[in-house]
Amino acid sequence: AQSVTQPDIHITVSEGASLELRCNYSYGATPYLFWYVQSPGQGLQLLLKYFSGDTLVQGIKGFEAEFKRSQSSFNLRKPSVHWSDAAEYFCAVGGGAAGNKLTFGGGTRVLVKP
Amino acid sequence: DTGVSQDPRHKITKRGQNVTFRCDPISEHNRLYWYRQTLGQGPEFLTYFQNEAQLEKSRLLSDRFSAERPKGSFSTLEIQRTEQGDSAMYLCASSSLLGGYTFGSGTRLTVV
Numbered sequence: 001a002q003s004v005t006q007p008d009i010h011i012t013v014s015e016g017a018s019l020e021l022r023c024n025y026s027y028g029a030t031p032y033l034f035w036y037v038q039s040p041g042q043g044l045q046l047l048l049k050y051f052s053g054d055t056l057v058q059g060i061k062g063f064e065a066e067f068k069r070s071q072s073s074f075n076l077r078k079p080s081v082h083w084s085d086a087a088e089y090f091c092a093v094g095g096g097a098a099g100n101k102l103t104f105g106g107g108t109r110v111l112v113k114p
Numbered sequence: 115d116t117g118v119s120q121d122p123r124h125k126i127t128k129r130g131q132n133v134t135f136r137c138d139p140i141s142e143h144n145r146l147y148w149y150r151q152t153l154g155q156g157p158e159f160l161t162y163f164q165n166e167a168q169l170e171k172s173r174l175l176s177d178r179f180s181a182e183r184p185k186g187s188f189s190t191l192e193i194q195r196t197e198q199g200d201s202a203m204y205l206c207a208s209s210s211l212l213g214g215y216t217f218g219s220g221t222r223l224t225v226v
Binding site: 004034036041042043044045046090092094100101102103104105106107 | 118120147149154155156157158159162170172205207215216217218219220222
């Protein structure tokens, strides 16, 4: 069965500092990996996705993520955080680019200090 | 491309009542998904359609839940005899075979 673990429930970071959100997955085949962001009361916005190829993936809003097969990880990073990055972030794994069902982690809530 | 639309945005209902939610996917997307998200958790898969065919249902989808996509376009999710445990955000998403998994803004259900 597929599963996703996001070890950090909350992270507080100062504006301008770097951010790294951890994601570990379990999947029996080649994983398709996604990071989504969710603002309060809103739906999910796709930040980036990994299907194959270069293991360092660039996304929107200055985010990037690195796929490490040996560690079953897909960590999300941003070099310099803006106050507008305060939100909840979800890592997800699925079985196909077009979307079979996605399995999500529990999320990491990011708070940005001025 | 107007995105994935969900209606209503919010629904408050009394326990035991039936509720129905609607999702309008991106028009060229042939796959449609329903997820449920409870407070502080990630979304959980409920069911998905390819065109009008319902291809997979989660065990979370009890017999009080039914989803339809009659013409392969919009979809409805009905919950019968609502319980307080049904309170959650219900998210719809759509995708094409080429990718592009897009979520709607969700319907927040509160059962009182």
